[in-house]
Amino acid sequence: MIEVKNVFKSFNETHVLKNINVLFEKGKTNLIIGQSGSGKTVLLKSIVGLHDVDEGEIVFDDTVFNKLEFKEKKEMRKQIGMLFQGGALFDSATVEENVMYPLDMFTEMSLDEKRDRANECLKRVNIINVNELFPSEISGGMQKRVAIARAIALNPKYLFCDEPNSGLDPQTAILIDDLIKELTIEYNMTTIVNTHDMNSVMEIGDKVMFIYKGEKWWEGTKEDIFDTQNKELNNFIFASKLSQKIRELKNHKN
Amino acid sequence: MGLFNHVGKYFLLLFRVFSKPEKLKIYYRETIKEIDKLGLNSIGIVAIISIFMGAVITIQTAYNTENPIYPKYLIGLTARDTLLLEFSSTIVALILAGKIGSNIASEIGTMRVTEQIDAMEIMGVNSASYLILPKIIATVLFSPFLCLMSMIIGIFGGWIAGVATGVMTTQDYVYGIQYAFIPYYIVYALIKMAIFAFLITSISAYHGYYSYGGSLEVGKSSTKAVVRSSIFILLFNVILTQLLLS
Numbered sequence: 001m002i003e004v005k006n007v008f009k010s011f012n013e014t015h016v017l018k019n020i021n022v023l024f025e026k027g028k029t030n031l032i033i034g035q036s037g038s039g040k041t042v043l044l045k046s047i048v049g050l051h052d053v054d055e056g057e058i059v060f061d062d063t064v065f066n067k068l069e070f071k072e073k074k075e076m077r078k079q080i081g082m083l084f085q086g087g088a089l090f091d092s093a094t095v096e097e098n099v100m101y102p103l104d105m106f107t108e109m110s111l112d113e114k115r116d117r118a119n120e121c122l123k124r125v126n127i128i129n130v131n132e133l134f135p136s137e138i139s140g141g142m143q144k145r146v147a148i149a150r151a152i153a154l155n156p157k158y159l160f161c162d163e164p165n166s167g168l169d170p171q172t173a174i175l176i177d178d179l180i181k182e183l184t185i186e187y188n189m190t191t192i193v194n195t196h197d198m199n200s201v202m203e204i205g206d207k208v209m210f211i212y213k214g215e216k217w218w219e220g221t222k223e224d225i226f227d228t229q230n231k232e233l234n235n236f237i238f239a240s241k242l243s244q245k246i247r248e249l250k251n252h253k254n
Numbered sequence: 255m256g257l258f259n260h261v262g263k264y265f266l267l268l269f270r271v272f273s274k275p276e277k278l279k280i281y282y283r284e285t286i287k288e289i290d291k292l293g294l295n296s297i298g299i300v301a302i303i304s305i306f307m308g309a310v311i312t313i314q315t316a317y318n319t320e321n322p323i324y325p326k327y328l329i330g331l332t333a334r335d336t337l338l339l340e341f342s343s344t345i346v347a348l349i350l351a352g353k354i355g356s357n358i359a360s361e362i363g364t365m366r367v368t369e370q371i372d373a374m375e376i377m378g379v380n381s382a383s384y385l386i387l388p389k390i391i392a393t394v395l396f397s398p399f400l401c402l403m404s405m406i407i408g409i410f411g412g413w414i415a416g417v418a419t420g421v422m423t424t425q426d427y428v429y430g431i432q433y434a435f436i437p438y439y440i441v442y443a444l445i446k447m448a449i450f451a452f453l454i455t456s457i458s459a460y461h462g463y464y465s466y467g468g469s470l471e472v473g474k475s476s477t478k479a480v481v482r483s484s485i486f487i488l489l490f491n492v493i494l495t496q497l498l499l500s
Contacts, residue, residue, distance in 0.1 A: 048376055077378030088373040091364075102377050105276055160376075 001026045002047065002158065002190050007056030009039075009046055016042045018214045020056070026190045028206035029181055033196060035236060039214040041162060044194045048082060048160055049073060060158065078106055081151030081189075083161040083180075087143040089135040089150070095122070096131035099150045106154065121149035125179060141172035145179065152183060159184065159191040165200055177203040198237060201225065210236065226250060264460050270382035271390065271456075284388035292354045292389060292455075293396030297403065299353060300346055304337075304404040307345070308411030311336050316421035326422045330430020333412040335439070342404035343443040344491050347450035350397065351483040355458040358389055359479035362462030363472035371463070386459040390452060397451035398444040405443070442498045449490060454483045 002024040009017040016039045024030040034040045045051045047058050049065060058066045065076060089098050099118040103109055109117065122128065125145040135143055144164060151159060161180060165173035181204040184191040193200065201208055205222035210233045218230045225237060226247065238244050275281045315332040362385055365371050374381040409431060416422045458479035465475040 045372075050372055050375065074378045074380075077376060080376055080378075082373065082376045084369045084373060086368055088369040090370055090373075091368075104280060105377065105379055 001061055002192065003057075003059040004043075004047065005057040005059065007043075007046060007058065008054045009042055009051060010054055016214050017046065017053070020211075020216050022209050022216060022219065024190055024192050025207060027185060027188050029184050029191045029193055029204045030207045030209070031201055031205045032192065032194045032209050032211060033201060033236070034211035034217075035196065038211045040194045040196075040211055043211065044160055044162055044192065047192065048080060049077070078102075078154055079157040081154070081156035081159045083144065083147050083151050083159070083164050085163045085166050087135065087140075087147040089143055089147055091135060094132050094134055095127070095138065095146050098135070098146060099153055101150065102153045117153060118149070121153050122146070124152070124183075125149045126175075140167050141169075141176065144168065144176055148176075148179060148183070152187065155187065157189055159187075159189045161191070161193040161195075163194055163196070165195065165197045170199065173197065173199060174203060180204060196236075198240075198243060201237075212236075263464065264456070267382055267386075267460055267463060268456060270380060271386045271459075273380060273383055275383055275387065276379060281384075281388055284384070285391050288388045288392035289396050292357070292393055293400070296350060296353060296400060299349065300400050300404050301407050303349060304342065304346070304407040305411035305414075307341055308333060308337060308408030308413075309415030311341070311408075312412035312416045312427075313419060313421065316416065316419075326426035327430035327433055329416060329422050330412070330427040331433050332430075333416075333427075334409060334431050334435070337405050337408040337412075338439040338443055342401045342408060343446040343450065344487065346401060346404050347397075347447060347454065347487050348484055350393075350400070350451070351454045351458075351487060352480050354393065355454050355479045355483045356476045358455060358458040359462040359465075359476040360472055362386075362459055363465035363475045364469075366463060366465045367468055367472060382463065386456070386463070389459060390455045393451040393455045394448050397447045401443055401447040402440075405440070445498060446491065446494050449494060450487050453486045453490060457483045457486060 004020050004022045004024075007017055007020040008015070020043060032040050032043060042051060046053050046066075049058075053066055056066075057064050060076065060079075063076065065073065068076060089095075090101065093101065096115070096118050099121055100114045103114040103117055107114070119131070122131070125148050127142060127145050127149065130138055130142065130146075135146070138146070159180070164176050164180060168176065177200050180191060180193060183189070193204070195201070201222055205225075208218075208220060208222060208225065209216060210218040210230070212232045218228060218233045220228070225233070228234065238247055312329055312333045315329045319328055319332075362371075365385070371381045371385070374384065413424065413427050416427050417424055461475040461479040461482070462472075465471050
């Protein structure tokens, strides 16, 4: 469980996050949605500690993460896995070396054990026979899956995904979504996904938080979204003609 | 204020770079890789430039000392002292600032803008130390070898050019090379080179590490890394010369 309490974050005079309060539940995929520039990525990076918040607390289970000392924070980070928008795989390392990297840095495993664990993670994300290839030699969807394999290599308690579907075709995007959902249940992790992809919301949104101009504007489940009267959320969700059509059909059916 | 900001950030970065490494074995492996990438891969360019510079110094000295009152061995002596005192350390360092400085800044800068450094930080890795310390150790250890190699090849180039153009004999050149030789000049050059290597690597890494934006910013960081490394090499050349030779 991760709880964000009264969080404020500014860059110079720009107030990006304004009094955010939210609870992300364990074993569920928690989604942060919102328009580009609404503060989603800043919130996610503040939660993982890449940005220091100006005010407020980020609580990981019983630990106030943003108030920890540098060394304690470093220890805590070993329980965190993150999937970045572009994958953020190390260009100079092969697929296998990328997945082995956290094991190299933080475990005393032998080379064979590390290789076995890396292969296990790669197999779990349906990546086979590309161990010796470099990230630039595999597709975008495969890069994302390798990044997920690297994120789960140390059996994390918390998984963060920043726009995991950006740049992917709809079918591959669904595969990635399903994978995130399955791993969340399998590893009983607290997963937070940052997205503006409505397909993701419908596929995996156990809990959804809508952020608008740096403020928490709405929260609920994917089922609640269709019935919301929140104007800004409706404008965001039903921006496309396809989603408007779906809403019309649903209303007609009701 | 901008200058103080840079100086402060640079020293804070160095503090992180020299903090206790996560795993010595991994750092050792990375250092070996960096010696290959930054050191061994620079042998070619240093050798080519040194042989031609040695040749040019010899020929120019010969044509500027044609007066019979100047002994011919003066050519060898001038070539030796020029190479030992300035060329093989300062000029080679300036060349390395262009080659390895831009390499380091663009590599680390690209890692920054593609969030690879963030990925390391999330895992709990001290990215500054992991990425920069092996490069500093590799260049500081290996660049004195490049300096020594440059001296030998430069002197050899001078001999080839001098004899081939007929401006002096082998005997004159060898006598000049040995005449009034001060071994401390080699130590002086090696110390200078090690310090220049530290400046090149740390300044370039600093510019790469604090790159933000996209490929354009990485390019700008790379250019700044080369320009500022070169300026600091020249500045420290004056300081070290005064300290070590006075």
